[in-house]
Amino acid sequence: MNLQISASIAGLDFIEGHLCQPISVGNIAEAAGYSLFHFIRTFNKVVRHTPYDYLMRRRLSHAARLLLDTDDRVLDIALSCQFESHEGFTRAFGRVFGMPPTVWREKETPDPRLLMLALTKDDLLFRQNPGYYGPELITMNKIILVGWMNFIDSMDREKNRQVFKKSLSNNPIPNRVDDALWQVHDLPMNYGQQEMIFVGVQVNEIPTDPIGYVIKIIEKGKFLCLSDIQMPESRDAALKYIYHTFLPKSGLHLGSAFELACLSKSNKLFVPVVAKL
Amino acid sequence: MQPKIIHQEMIILAGMSFFGDPFDTSSPWSEENQIGALWKRLMAFLQSHPDALHLDLQRSPYYEVHIYGPETETEGMFEVFVGLNLPELTGLPLEMTAKVLPATKYACLTLKGSAIMGDWESELLTWIEENGYKEAHPYHFQLYDERFKGMERIEESILNVYIPVETKHESTD
Numbered sequence: 150m151n152l153q154i155s156a157s158i159a160g161l162d163f164i165e166g167h168l169c170q171p172i173s174v175g176n177i178a179e180a181a182g183y184s185l186f187h188f189i190r191t192f193n194k195v196v197r198h199t200p201y202d203y204l205m206r207r208r209l210s211h212a213a214r215l216l217l218d219t220d221d222r223v224l225d226i227a228l229s230c231q232f233e234s235h236e237g238f239t240r241a242f243g244r245v246f247g248m249p250p251t252v253w254r255e256k257e258t259p260d261p262r263l264l265m266l267a268l269t270k271d272d273l274l275f276r277q278n279p280g281y282y283g284p285e286l287i288t289m290n291k292i293i294l295v296g297w298m299n300f301i302d303s304m305d306r307e308k309n310r311q312v313f314k315k316s317l318s319n320n321p322i323p324n325r326v327d328d329a330l331w332q333v334h335d336l337p338m339n340y341g342q343q344e345m346i347f348v349g350v351q352v353n354e355i356p357t358d359p360i361g362y363v364i365k366i367i368e369k370g371k372f373l374c375l376s377d378i379q380m381p382e383s384r385d386a387a388l389k390y391i392y393h394t395f396l397p398k399s400g401l402h403l404g405s406a407f408e409l410a411c412l413s414k415s416n417k418l419f420v421p422v423v424a425k426l
Numbered sequence: 427m428q429p430k431i432i433h434q435e436m437i438i439l440a441g442m443s444f445f446g447d448p449f450d451t452s453s454p455w456s457e458e459n460q461i462g463a464l465w466k467r468l469m470a471f472l473q474s475h476p477d478a479l480h481l482d483l484q485r486s487p488y489y490e491v492h493i494y495g496p497e498t499e500t501e502g503m504f505e506v507f508v509g510l511n512l513p514e515l516t517g518l519p520l521e522m523t524a525k526v527l528p529a530t531k532y533a534c535l536t537l538k539g540s541a542i543m544g545d546w547e548s549e550l551l552t553w554i555e556e557n558g559y560k561e562a563h564p565y566h567f568q569l570y571d572e573r574f575k576g577m578e579r580i581e582e583s584i585l586n587v588y589i590p591v592e593t594k595h596e597s598t599d
Contacts (some may be wrong), residue, residue, distance in 0.1 A: 173499045173500045173501075174498075174500065174501055174502035175498070175499035177502070182548075183545050183548060184545050184547035184548035184551065185498065185499070185502065185547075186492060186504075187544075187545035187547060187548060189447060189449055189502045190449055190459075193447075193449035193450070193459075194597065196447070199447045199449060199450040199502055200502055201447065201500075201501040201502050201503075203448065247458055
């Protein structure tokens with residue numbers, strides 16, 4: 150691991166350990182053992198956020214979590230997360246979450262994609278690949294998928310795919326477009342460790358006799374597409390990059406609450422988006 | 427590393443500036459940052475107005491000054507000024523601004539090759555602290571002259587960096 154990544158990890162660790170304390174970018178640089186100028190240059194290159202932007206986004210996500218998990222007053226949460234006033238907190242919260250803190254708190258199923266988790270070493274290593282800096286914005290035509298919808302433990306995704314592949318050989322699906330396997334991950338229902346996963350193949354037309362399978366239709370829409378993703382190893386890092394680093398500066402918003410992956414020789418990850426009004 | 431302490435008279439600079447975090451670019455996937463963009467803006471102006479400052483642009487050294495303020499420590503934002511030394515503050519083109527650096531002592535370090543890309547600021551500040559000095563003003567500057575061959579030839583390049591200092595007892599007198 151190179152020195153720039155080690156220093157950036159030291160900065161990330163310091164931020165996580167002091168999220169609710171009055172720390173400055175100068176303190177973070179000091180913890181990483183760099184001068185302030187050299188640190189912000191290094192951190193931006195490796196993490197692809199400025200240290201201050203990253204600190205504020207993590208504080209806001211922490212505050213958003215507290216809004217859901219506690220009955221504390223909004224003002225108390227704001228102050229505990231180092232915001233100086235209710236107004237300042239509400240403005241900053243609105244910029245990141247697109248709604249006031251009170252509305253977020255009242256939502257029965259808040260979108261988990263908006264919560265920025267702490268970045269890890271794997272995230273930083275993923276971000277060193279220049280090929281991932283700019284996901285491609287594409288318009289994808291309607292696609293018809295045939296396969297299984299399962300409620301599984303998130304650790305069993307790979308096993309689920311393998312079982313489906315085995316089933317395919319015993320019970321082939323007609324009119325397949327190609328050999329690629331598609332996976333649709335439904336959000337944002339909070340199932341904890343469990344998740345709703347569709348795994349299937351693309352077909353030219355809806356089969357007349359799809360016994361044993363279900364049909365899923367992805368309507369025509371805009372997607373951010375990242376290619377050549379190592380699956381499953383880099384999936385989470387790729388999604389974190391799109392949600393919290395790329396999208397805020399892209400002029401796009403998150404679209405419908407699902408993620409789409411096409412697993413073939415060149416794995417592709419698709420995130421539905423809409424243009425900002 | 428062997429810095430020198432020098433005394434420098436007031437320096438008048440004509441150039442262009444930027445305030446903020448220079449690495450907070452609008453295109454996070456681009457290697458371009460605001461310091462690079464600032465240099466490009468200055469060089470483009472001088473190329474199209476070669477007589478604007480009545481200087482020999484090929485021989486004059488170029489300065490990159492980083493000026494720190496209250497937002498630097500808290501948010502990582504500061505001013506970057508790039509420009510050239512003028513003998514006096516007259517005839518400044520509308521497109522440019524001036525920066526006056528006070529007469530002061532400086533700790534000066536000559537960097538060679540890859541050391542230019544390193545954390546020289548941290549090393550120089552440590553040397554200043556350990557040798558009976560402290561920072562006199564909240565800025566430092568880098569001096570680019572004919573010895574600097576460009577980032578693509580960094581191994582052959584030489585750069586002087588300066589941090590204004592005073593002796594520790596000067597500030598307590």
